[in-house]
Every structure is written in structure tokens, then in C-alpha cells.
Amino acid sequence: CGVFGIYAPEMEIARLTYYALYALQHRGQESAGIAVSDGRNIDGHKGMGLVSEVFSVHQLEKLNGKMAIGHVRYSTTGSSLVANAQPLVVHYQQGMMALAHNGNLTNAYELREELGKDGVVFQTTVDTEVIVKLIARYRRINLEDALIKTMLDLRGAYALVIIAENKLIGVRDPYGLRPLCIGQVGGHYCLASESCALDTIGAELVRDVEPGEIITIDEEGLHSRQGLPSQNRAGCSFEYIYFARPDSTIDGINVTESRRQMGIELAREFPVDADIVIPVPDSGMSAALGYSEESGIPFQQGLLKNRYVGRTFIQPTQEMREVAVRLKLNANTRVLKGKRVIMIDDSIVRGTTSSKLVDMVRRAGAKEVHLLISSPPVLYPCYYGIDTAEREKLIAAQMDIEGIREFTGADSLHYLSSEGLIRALNGSSVCLACFDGDYPASVPSTKGGKLNL
Ligand code: 5GP
Ligand code: SF4
Ligand code: MG
Numbered sequence: 267c268g269v270f271g272i273y274a275p276e277m278e279i280a281r282l283t284y285y286a287l288y289a290l291q292h293r294g295q296e297s298a299g300i301a302v303s304d305g306r307n308i309d310g311h312k313g314m315g316l317v318s319e320v321f322s323v324h325q326l327e328k329l330n331g332k333m334a335i336g337h338v339r340y341s342t343t344g345s346s347l348v349a350n351a352q353p354l355v356v357h358y359q360q361g362m363m364a365l366a367h368n369g370n371l372t373n374a375y376e377l378r379e380e381l382g383k384d385g386v387v388f389q390t391t392v393d394t395e396v397i398v399k400l401i402a403r404y405r406r407i408n409l410e411d412a413l414i415k416t417m418l419d420l421r422g423a424y425a426l427v428i429i430a431e432n433k434l435i436g437v438r439d440p441y442g443l444r445p446l447c448i449g450q451v452g453g454h455y456c457l458a459s460e461s462c463a464l465d466t467i468g469a470e471l472v473r474d475v476e477p478g479e480i481i482t483i484d485e486e487g488l489h490s491r492q493g494l495p496s497q498n499r500a501g502c503s504f505e506y507i508y509f510a511r512p513d514s515t516i517d518g519i520n521v522t523e524s525r526r527q528m529g530i531e532l533a534r535e536f537p538v539d540a541d542i543v544i545p546v547p548d549s550g551m552s553a554a555l556g557y558s559e560e561s562g563i564p565f566q567q568g569l570l571k572n573r574y575v576g577r578t579f580i581q582p583t584q585e586m587r588e589v590a591v592r593l594k595l596n597a598n599t600r601v602l603k604g605k606r607v608i609m610i611d612d613s614i615v616r617g618t619t620s621s622k623l624v625d626m627v628r629r630a631g632a633k634e635v636h637l638l639i640s641s642p643p644v645l646y647p648c649y650y651g652i653d654t655a656e657r658e659k660l661i662a663a664q665m666d667i668e669g670i671r672e673f674t675g676a677d678s679l680h681y682l683s684s685e686g687l688i689r690a691l692n693g694s695s696v697c698l699a700c701f702d703g704d705y706p707a708s709v710p711s712t713k714g715g716k717l718n719l
Pocket of ligand 2: 503651698701
């Protein structure tokens with residue numbers, strides 16, 4: 267998911283939030299929502315679909331106030347329903363609160379059971395509602411302290427934006443699993459999942475929210491408080507590999523640059539005798555450029571992308587994903603005919619994309635197809651908000667590398683090593699759990715399972 271928040275009394279906050287969500291659209295395409303506050307009342311609009319489908323000019327004009335938060339959703343827990351769209355807006359003793367969440371709680375099931383025993387009722391099936399209910403329950407103490415108490419209860423990944431009690435608040439989990447950054451525009455502050463949203467609205471990147479930090483923005487400006495001590499920093503490496511937009515900078519590392527470095531590392535680890543390097547657009551683009559740069563093998567655009575198709579992976583069913591691959595990408599015979607091709611993609615999850623594309627590139631006349639992947643094999647599920655599927659669907663958890671090569675039909679197959687990946691990320695401390703099973707935060711109990719609440 268993607269989140270955004272802004273506190274800017276003199277600005278058109280709904281419109282700015284709309285543009286920011288537009289820039290974060292790649293983080294979720296199922297639903298979108300905006301909530302605005304005048305300091306007391308909260309108003310909002312949300313719906314299923316893309317940001318551009320959910321909001322009309324008319325609706326944006328009706329949303330006025332001095333602060334706003336917004337959300338784009340891609341479902342990892344809870345079904346794809348409008349009731350599960352965010353921000354969640356609730357009434358509690360101190361007034362109204364709106365909250366938007368990126369990430370996945372790993373103990374939502376247990377927390378829900380516990381709250382349920384106390385008579386708390388839930389209106390949605392998303393883990394996020396648990397957070398709202400916990401904050402409301404602890405609010406006998408002041409809001410920031412209630413937030414700290416809530417953070418103590420939460421396990422897993424969360425980057426939150428909240429409006430309540432005339433404040434805009436941003437929270438990042440103690441591992442910093444999901445990104446969240448602070449921006450400044452016209453003397454006002456905003457918060458966003460990725461810096462590309464700040465660029466879009468003309469805001470400057472101030473800094474990233476630190477793991478475990480609570481940022482409060484109000485009339486007096488910005489305040490910081492360490493909500494929980496930061497654990498081992500473990501930002502999601504998959505943000506760099508695939509998920510984030512290439513023009514974003516997360517925790518000091520530019521996404522395009524990190525992907526280019528992954529390509530360079532790949533070229534050092536696996537030199538292949540070939541005529542051209544082609545990316546799987548868009549996600550393999552920078553890695554293919556890096557590979558070409560390091561190896562001296564020319565970069566060519568052998569696969570063309572239909573600009574009007576969204577992210578195929580995000581389609582909920584397997585059949586939809588398969589058709590979507592062909593709808594999304596086509597091979598350019600002129601470039602590929604008679605060539606020994608290195609095809610670079612960022613990752614293989616289920617194997618759908620790679621096997622279709624190797625076949626497509628061969629049919630277009632390629633003599634050899636070498637598949638190089640700019641991340642290690644995805645062996646374990648993510649419980650922290652990236653939908654890399656259950657273990658049974660992960661091809662690398664089912665077959666060895668030779669089996670996957672055979673399945674995809676490639677002449678050779680190479681994955682970047684985790685050492686190479688870390689080098690490409692300047693040695694930073696990141697989460698690699700989907701590659702090595704070493705989960706930084708707790709994982710769900712078998713009872714909670716993958717939390718299809
Ligand atoms: P596969 O077809 O193997 O299931 O998925 C691999 C393709 O989906 C790659 O081209 C990659 O760019 C994209 N992808 C990989 N992992 C993810 C993910 O966790 N989320 C989304 N949305 N897309 C992914
Ligand atoms: Fe990111 Fe993988 Fe960790 Fe999930 S398990 S947070 S996808 S690195
Ligand atoms: Mg891709």
C-alpha cells in the first residue's frame with residue numbers, strides 16, 4: 267500500500283493528496299481514499315479502483331480542511347472490498363480519528379480476539395482496524411502515549427499516517443520494515459511512503475522517519491519522539507528490488523541507482539557470452555542497464571510494454587495474471603532475431619512471467635535466452651506487506667535452480683547472490699526474509715495464519 271499525509275492550512279490539501287496518491291499508485295491499485303480534517307471533523311471519500319477512478323474534481327472540491335491523509339491499497343490481508351478501503355475513519359471519546367496503514371501486522375488475529383472478548387466490534391476485515399481500536403482504547407492517556415502503548419502491542423510491519431485531535435501523526439515500526447518519509451512544501455510538512463510523491467507535489471525531502479519514531483505535525487510545526495527503541499534496522503529490500511518507484515530515495519538509497527548496482531553485481535557474478543541485454547520492462551530496466559554497462563554487451567529493448575496495463579502481479583487470480591503478461595508485454599522481432607539474448611528481470615515469484623517471456627523471446631527468433639534475475643530466489647513468504655504468495659506457490663520453494671531453468675525454458679538461469687544484493691544496497695541492514703527465511707519481526711502464529719480475517 268501507499269500512504270500520504272499533509273498538514274497545510276492554507277493549501278489545497280485534498281488536491282495535493284490526490285496528486286501524491288497518483289504518484290504512489292504503483293503501491294496499490296485496488297482502492298484509494300482521502301480523509302480531510304478541519305481540526306475537529308473528519309470528512310472523506312474512498313472507493314474501489316485507481317486514484318483517477320475514485321476521485322472526480324467535484325469530489326475533491328468538497329474535501330476541505332487543514333490536514334489530510336490518503337491511501338492506496340493492494341490487499342495482503344482482508345478481502346478486496348470497499349469496506350476495507352482506507353483511511354479508516356472512526357469516532358472515539360476524544361472526537362474523530364482517521365488512519366491509513368501500509369504494512370502487515372503479524373498478530374492481528376490475536377489482538378482481534380482479545381479486543382473481541384472486551385466487546386469491541388469490527389466493521390472491516392483488515393488488520394488496520396485493530397490499530398484504530400487499540401489507540402481508542404488507550405486514549406485515557408494523551409494521544410502520543412496511547413500510540414506508544416499501541417506500538418507495544420503491535421507486531422509486524424506498519425507505516426501509519428493518522429489525523430486526530432488537530433494533529434497529523436506519522437509512525438514507523440521499530441524495524442522500519444515499510445518506508446515513510448517527511449517532506450516540506452510551502453513551509454508545511456507532509457509524510458509519504460515514497461519520496462516520488464513529494465517530488466510530484468513540489469515538496470522537498472526532509473528525511474526518512476526513523477524506525478520506531480513518532481512524528482507529530484501540528485500548528486507549531488514538527489515534533490519527533492522515539493515511540494519504541496529502534497530494533498535492528500530492517501527496511502524491506504524488496505522495495506529496492508521491485509516495489510518502489512525508481513525515482514524514489516528510501517532510507518538514503520536511490521531506487522534506480524540500487525537497481526543499476528544490482529545489474530552491475532549480476533554482471534560480475536555471471537558473465538554470459540551474448541549479443542544483447544534486454545530488460546523485462548519496467549522493473550528489470552535499471553538492472554539491465556547496469557549489466558550492460560559492466561559487461562559491455564549492448565542494451566536493447568527487445569520487449570515492449572503496453573503503457574495502459576498496470577502491474578500484472580497485483581491481479582488477484584492466476585488466470586488473470588497469465589493473460590495480463592501477454593497483454594502487457596510483446597517481443598520485438600527486429601531486435602531479437604538470431605541473437606543470443608540476456609533477459610533481465612528483477613525477480614521470479616511464481617514463475618508465470620519468466621516462462622511466458624522466455625517463450626515469447628524465442629518465438630521472436632532469439633537463438634539463446636539467458637535469464638538473469640537481479641535478486642536471490644524468493645523462498646519464503648513475506649508477512650510484512652508484500653504479497654509474494656504462500657510458500658507452495660513460490661517456484662523457488664518447489665524446485666531447485668535447474669528445475670526452474672527447465673520450467674522457464676531458458677538456456678541458463680542465474681540469480682543475484684544475497685551478498686551481491688547487499689553490496690548493491692551499500693551494505694545497509696535490510697530485511698531479506700523472503701530470500702533467507704530470517705524474519706526480523708515476529709511471524710504470524712499458525713492460528714492467525716496468513717490472516718485472511
Ligand atoms: P511471477 O510471474 O514470477 O509470479 O512474478 C514475477 C514478476 O512479478 C516480476 O516481473 C516482478 O517484476 C513482479 N513481482 C515480483 N514480486 C512481486 C511482488 O511481491 N509484488 C508485485 N506486485 N509484483 C512482483
Ligand atoms: Fe520485504 Fe521480503 Fe522482508 Fe517482506 S520478507 S519485508 S518482501 S524483504
Ligand atoms: Mg516485472
